[in-house]
Amino acid sequence: MRPRQGRRLGPFLCWAVVFADIGTSVYYTPGILYSQVGVHAALFVTMTLAVFVLLCVKYAEVAIRYPGGGGVVTVATRAIHPFAGLVGGLLILVDYFLTAALSALSGVIYLTVVAGALKPLVLAVAVAALIFLGLLNLMGVRTSAQATAMFATAAAAGQLAVVVGVAIHLGPGGILTSFSHLLSGPRLGPLGVLTGFSGAFLAFSGLESIAQLSPAMAEPRKRVAPLAMGLVVMTVAITSPLLTLWSTTLLNPTKNDPNQFVSLLGGFAAGPGLQVSVAISGALLLVFASNTALIGTYNVFLALARLRFLPSALTATNRWRNTPHVAIVVATAVPVGIVVLSRGNVGLLGDLYAFGLLGAFSLTCIALDFVRFNERHVQRVSHEAVNVGRVRFILGVITTVLVSVAWITNLFAKPRATVFGTAVVVVGLAIAFVTYRRERGRGPSPIFPHVYHHQHPVVFMSRGRRLPAARVLALLPHDPEQAETLANLAAADTSGRPVAFLYIAHPDTARKRPPQMFEIVDPYRDDTTAQEVFAKAEAAARKARLDSRFIYVPAGAGATAVDWLVAHMAPEETIMLDDGAGLAAADRFTLERRKAGDTPVLHYRAKPDRED
Numbered sequence: 001m002r003p004r005q006g007r008r009l010g011p012f013l014c015w016a017v018v019f020a021d022i023g024t025s026v027y028y029t030p031g032i033l034y035s036q037v038g039v040h041a042a043l044f045v046t047m048t049l050a051v052f053v054l055l056c057v058k059y060a061e062v063a064i065r066y067p068g069g070g071g072v073v074t075v076a077t078r079a080i081h082p083f084a085g086l087v088g089g090l091l092i093l094v095d096y097f098l099t100a101a102l103s104a105l106s107g108v109i110y111l112t113v114v115a116g117a118l119k120p121l122v123l124a125v126a127v128a129a130l131i132f133l134g135l136l137n138l139m140g141v142r143t144s145a146q147a148t149a150m151f152a153t154a155a156a157a158g159q160l161a162v163v164v165g166v167a168i169h170l171g172p173g174g175i176l177t178s179f180s181h182l183l184s185g186p187r188l189g190p191l192g193v194l195t196g197f198s199g200a201f202l203a204f205s206g207l208e209s210i211a212q213l214s215p216a217m218a219e220p221r222k223r224v225a226p227l228a229m230g231l232v233v234m235t236v237a238i239t240s241p242l243l244t245l246w247s248t249t250l251l252n253p254t255k256n257d258p259n260q261f262v263s264l265l266g267g268f269a270a271g272p273g274l275q276v277s278v279a280i281s282g283a284l285l286l287v288f289a290s291n292t293a294l295i296g297t298y299n300v301f302l303a304l305a306r307l308r309f310l311p312s313a314l315t316a317t318n319r320w321r322n323t324p325h326v327a328i329v330v331a332t333a334v335p336v337g338i339v340v341l342s343r344g345n346v347g348l349l350g351d352l353y354a355f356g357l358l359g360a361f362s363l364t365c366i367a368l369d370f371v372r373f374n375e376r377h378v379q380r381v382s383h384e385a386v387n388v389g390r391v392r393f394i395l396g397v398i399t400t401v402l403v404s405v406a407w408i409t410n411l412f413a414k415p416r417a418t419v420f421g422t423a424v425v426v427v428g429l430a431i432a433f434v435t436y437r438r439e440r441g442r443g444p445s446p447i448f449p450h451v452y453h454h455q456h457p458v459v460f461m462s463r464g465r466r467l468p469a470a471r472v473l474a475l476l477p478h479d480p481e482q483a484e485t486l487a488n489l490a491a492a493d494t495s496g497r498p499v500a501f502l503y504i505a506h507p508d509t510a511r512k513r514p515p516q517m518f519e520i521v522d523p524y525r526d527d528t529t530a531q532e533v534f535a536k537a538e539a540a541a542r543k544a545r546l547d548s549r550f551i552y553v554p555a556g557a558g559a560t561a562v563d564w565l566v567a568h569m570a571p572e573e574t575i576m577l578d579d580g581a582g583l584a585a586a587d588r589f590t591l592e593r594r595k596a597g598d599t600p601v602l603h604y605r606a607k608p609d610r611e612d
Contacts, residue, residue, distance in 0.1 A: 008145075008216065008218055008514070009145050009213060009216050009217050009218055009224075010218045010224060011223075011224050011227035011228045011231060012149065012228075012231070013145040013146070013148075013149055014210065014213055014217060014224060014225070014228035015152075015228045015231040015232055015235070016145065016148050016149035016152040016153065017145055017148050017149075017152070017209060017213055017292075017517065018206065018207070018209045018210050018213070018228065018229075018232050019152045019155075019156060019231075019232055019235055019236075020148045020151060020152040020155075020285055020288050020289060020292065021099075021205075021206030021209040021289050021292055021293075022204060022205065022206030022207055022209070022232065022236060023152065023155060023156060023159070023206075023235065023236070023239075023285065024103055024106070024155075024206065024282075024285055024286050024289040025202060025203050025204065025205050025206065025240070026159065026203065026239055026240050026243050026244070026262060027106055027110060027261075027262050027282045027285075027286060028102065028106045028259060028346055028350065029045070029202050029203040029240075029244065029350070030243065030244045030247045030248050030258070030261045030262070031247075031253075031257075031258025031259045031260075031261050031346070031347075032202060032258075032346065032347055032350035032351075033045070033199060033200060033202070033203075033244065033248075034248045034253060034258055035258065035347055036196075036199055037192075037195075037196045037199065038185055038186075038248075039181055039184055039185040039248055039249055040185050040188065040196055041200075041244050041245075041248045042181070042182055042241055042242075042244040042245030042248060042249075043182045043183065043196070044196040044197055044199065044200035045200045045203045045240055045241050045244045046182070046241045047196075047197050047200065048197060048200040048201055048203065048204065049204075049236075049237060049240070049241060051201075051399065051402050051403065051406075052204045052207070052233070052236070053233055053237075054395060054396075054398070054399040054402075055204070055207055055361065055365075055399060055403065056207065056210075056229040056232065056233055057229070057392075057395070057396075057399075058364065058365055058368055058396060058399060059071075059207055059208065059210050059211055059229065059364070060210060060225040060226050060228075060229045061225075061368065062074075062075055062210075062211045062214075062364065062368060063210050063211050063213065063214040063217065063221060063225040064214075064221045064222055064225050065371070065456075066078070066211070066214060067214050067215060067217075067221065067453060067521075068214065068215055068451065068520065068521045068522050068523075069211065069212050069213070069214045069215045069515075069518070069519065069520045069521055070211070070212070070303055070520045070522070071088075071092065071208050071211035071212055071360075071364065072085075072088035072089070072091065072092055072208065072211075072360045072363055072364045072367070073085045073086075073088050073089040073092070073300065073303055073304070073520070074520075075088075075211075075364055075367040075368055075371070076088040076363055076364070076367045077307075077448060078367075078371070078450070078461065079367035079368070079370040079371045079461055079464060080366075080367055080370065080461075080462075080463060080464050081462065081463055082307060082309075082446075082448050084363070084367070085307070086304060086307070086309045086428075086429070086432055087363065087425065087429075088360060088363045088364070088367075089300050089303065089304050089309075089428075090424065090425045090428040090429070091355075091356045091359040091360040091363060091421075091425065092208065092296075092300060092356065092360045093297060093300055093301075093356070093424065093428070094355055094356025094359070094420075094421045094424050094425070095205065095208075095353070095356035095357045095360055096293045096294075096296050096297040096300070096331075096356075097293075097297065097334050097335055097338060097356075097424070098335075098338065098349055098352055098353050098356065099205065099206070099289065099290070099292075099293035100130065100290045100293035100294050100297065100331075100335035101126075101130070101290075101335040101336075101338040101339045101342070101349055102346065102349040102350065102353070103286045103287070103289040103290035103293065104126045104129045104130050104133075104286070104287065104290040104335070104339065105122070105123075105126040105339055105344055105346060105349065106259060106286050106346060107126075107129070107282075107283045107284075107285075107286030107287045107290065108122050108125045108126045108129065108283070109122055109257070109259045109260060109346070110259075110260060110263055110279045110282045110283040110286065111125075111279065111280075111283040112260075113260055113263050113264075113275065113276065113279035114276055114279055114280060122344055123339065123340070123343065123344040126339050126344065127336050127339055127340060129287060129290070130290065130294075130332055130335055130336050130339065131332065131336065133287070133290060133291045133294055133332070134294065134328055134329065134331070134332030136291070137291075137294060137295065137298070137323065137328045137331075137332075138318075138321065138323055138325055138328050138329075139321055139323070140321040140322070140323050144517075145216070145517060148288060148292075151281070151284050151285050151288050152285065152288075154281040154284070154285075155281045155282060155284070155285040156235055156239075157281075158266070158274075158277055158278040158281040158282065159239040159243065159262065159278070160238065160239065161266070161270070161274060161277075161278070162243060162262060162265055162266040162269060162270075162274065162278060163238065163239060163242050163243065165266060165269035165270035165274060166242075166246050166250070166265060166268075166269040168269070169268075169269040169270070178245060178246060178249060178250070179245075181245065181249045182245065194405070194409050195409060195413045197406060197409075198354070198358070198405075198406035198407075198409040198410045198413060199354065199410070199413070199414075201354070201357060201358055201361075201403075201406055202350055202353055202354070202357070203240050203244070204236070204240075205353065205357050206289070207361075208360060208361075208364070209292070209296075209518075210225065210228065210229060210232075211364075212296060212299075212517075212518045212520070213517065213518070215515035215519060215520070215521040216514070216515050216516070216517055216519075243261075243262055243265065246265055247261035247262060247264075247265045248261070250265065250268060251264055251265060251268060259346050260279070262278060262282060263275050263276075263278045263279040263282060266278040290335075292518065293335075294328070294331050294332060294335070295517065295518045296518050297331035297334075298314075298324060298327035298328050298330070298331040299518050299519055299520050300520070301314045301324075301327040301330065301331065302314065302315055302324060302327055302520070303520040303522070304432070305327075306522065306525040307446065307448075307525075308435060308436055308439040308440075308446050309431075309432040309435060309436055310431060310432065310435055311431070311435055312439075313326055314326050314327045314330070315327070348416070351414055351416055351417055352414075352416060352417045352420045352421070353417065354407075354410035354414050354417045355407075355410065355411070355414075355417040355418055355420065355421025355422070356421050356424075358403060358406055358407035358410055359407055359421065361403045361407070362400070362403050362404045362407045365396070365399055365400035365403055365404070366400055366404075366464075367464075368396065369393070369396050369397055369400055370461065370464040370465075371459070371461070372389075372392070372393050372396060373393065374459050374461055374465070374466035375457060375459050376389060376393070445538075446531075447531065447534040447535065447538055447550055448550075449503075449524060449534060449550035449551055449552040450549065450550065450551050450552070451522070451523070451524060451552050451554065452551055452552065452553045452554070452557060452561060452565065454557065454561075457568065458551065458565065458568065458569060460500075460549045467498070467549065468498050468547070469498065469569065469570075470498045470499060470500035470549055470569060470571060471497035471498055471499075471571055471572045471573070472490060472493070472497055472498070472499040472500070472571055472572065472573045472574075472575065473499075473500050473502060473565070473566060473569060473571040473573070473574045473575070474486055474487065474490040474499060474500070474501050474502065474537075474574075474575045474576070475502050475503075475504070475562065475574070475575070475576035475577070476501055476502060476503045476533050476534075476537055477533075477577050477579075478506055478529060478533065479533075480529075480532045480533050480535075480536045481536070482577065482599060483503075483533040483536045483537050484536040484537065484539070484540055485599055486537075486575065486576075486577065486599075486601065487501065487536065487537040487540035487541060488540050488544075489575060489594075489601060490541075490546075490575055491540055491541060491543075491544030491546055492544075493573070493575070493603075496546075496547070497547075497572070498546075498547040498548070498549065499541065499546050499547065499548050499549070500548070500549045500550070500551055500569065500571070501534065501537045501538075501541070501548060501549070501550050501551070502550075502551045502553065502562070502565065503530050503533055503534060503550070503551070503552055503553065504553040504557070504561070504562065505523065505527055505530060505552065505553060505554050505555040505557075506527075506529065506555065507555050507556075508555075509523065509526070509527045509529070509530075509554075509555045510554075510555035510556050511523065511555075523552075523554040523555070524552045524554075527552075530552060534550055534552075537550070538550070551565070553565075562583070563583060566583060570606070571606070572605065572606050573603065573604065573605050573606070574589070574603075574604040575601060575602070575603050575604075576601070576602050577599065577600065577601060577602070578593060578600035578601060578602045583604060588606065588607055589604035589605060589606055589607060590604070590605045590607060591603070591604055592604075592605070
């Protein structure tokens with residue numbers, strides 16, 4: 001039987017998965033915001049919508065740039081430092097923990113619209129639902145994009161039906177009158193506006209899902225990701241502000257449960273039929289979002305463990321289903337503990353949300369700005385392209401400032417969120433410090449190479465700065481001992497110039513199975529031979545005090561990858577073993593055949609440009 005194509009999620013399925021995460025926010029956000037800012041809730045959601053659109057542009061670019069997934073972990077690692085990726089991972093874990101807990105709890109609360117007998121058992125049922133989802137993941141039962149699409153479509157249809165139902169119920173005059181409520185209520189001062197704007201980002205949690213979908217996304221990503229995010233923007237823009245406005249102004253919070261606003265609004269506009277259908281579709285989507293958060297959590301655990309920041313025990317798999325049982329158990333236990341300790345308080349969980357959500361947004365934006373800035377002189381093809389790139393960079397910086405201001409505001413406005421999020425991050429950093437020191441004592445320091453993607457510019461960065469271009473390119477063989485020999489030869493001939501060590505993965509390391517949803521795919525982390533070869537080269541480079549960089553070319557990158565890299569990087573010298581292949585564009589070099597011990601080596605030197 002022919003295996004399914006791994007990267008198969010087109011724009012619609014990507015929309016479905018992202019909406020299944022972000023579209024759940026509308027079920028609990030109106031009630032949470034109403035308790036914080038009253039009738040101004042819809043005003044702040046509308047204000048934040050503009051920033052949400054700008055964030056969608058950035059996250060679509062992250063999905064395109066980093067096809068292995070990982071979101072904030074990957075972009076922060078590549079643009080700033082691996083420890084920045086660690087912090088990003090811990091921030092997104094705070095977000096995932098609360099998403100799983102809040103979605104499960106809200107799903108059960110919406111279910112009580114249909115099954116009122118569950119009201120006294122909401123806390124117990126939410127805990128049972130999380131445990132059940134954990135067991136499903138232990139058994140290897142994964143959420144498919146097709147199943148998610150069905151539930152996301154049903155929920156989106158229910159939300160749109162409520163919007164249409166209320167619009168018909170109010171009529172044109174009533175709709176215009178309802179908009180006047182946007183500016184009603186007590187007068188807001190600058191601090192109140194800033195606090196409300198910051199708190200309204202809760203309405204758009206789940207945006208980072210698009211970056212996690214990148215490994216399973218269909219090609220070309222440059223088309224799929226923007227289309228998917230365009231669909232997300234249209235759906236959310238139609239539903240979130242209007243549902244927030246009407247549910248917080250047309251319903252009486254003293255007589256209606258704010259945690260069921262969307263369903264009750266449907267009943268208000270069109271009767272019990274729509275109320276029940278919205279409650280059921282919303283509950284199902286919320287449960288799916290909870291499961292998505294669990295999957296995202298243990299995949300981040302696995303990524304950080306492979307980076308040697310978390311204990312390797314998290315990567316252990318069982319023989320029964322070959323699932324990472326330790327990571328899944330921990331990913332399930334934390335949200336269960338959060339639900340129990342919060343006593344099922346939706347408002348408290350929503351309050352705690354701000355730290356991880358906005359922290360991850362801010363770090364992703366900052367890292368992407370660094371990448372854009374350092375690539376501003378790469379592959380410019382026209383004056384128009386330069387102008388487009390400049391506008392995109394300026395808009396990106398504005399987005400970063402707005403999101404960062406919201407995060408900083410919440411740090412002071414929501415002290416409980418700050419305490420909770422800081423505690424999780426500090427505990428994670430302490431575990432990472434101990435784990436990293438222990439793993440480093442057992443072997444060489446981990447190498448974080450630049451992973452080559454098809455004809456994508458190679459820009460070496462560290463701490464947000466672009467490193468000088470490599471003047472020497474050394475192609476490492478698959479044999480670690482030969483790699484050490486070649487590295488020593490490069491060290492002897494570079495005269496202190498920056499050296500890039502390039503390793504092309506063996507064809508046998510090509511991935512045999514398609515990526516799962518939210519799986520972070522890093523071919524280098526599974527290539528033990530490459531890690532050993534880089535370790536040998538790094539040790540030789542460190543001994544010779546070389547300014548070294550590392551490039552990993554995954555299996556299946558194409559036969560022209562090396563020649564493209566040589567042409568793009570334009571090194572002064574290229575060194576490789578004499579295996580009979582050589583460089584295709586050898587006419588641009590002078591070739592010297594040498595031996596390092598008994599190993600034949602090709603040493604290419606770039607010819608000086610001729611002057612006319």
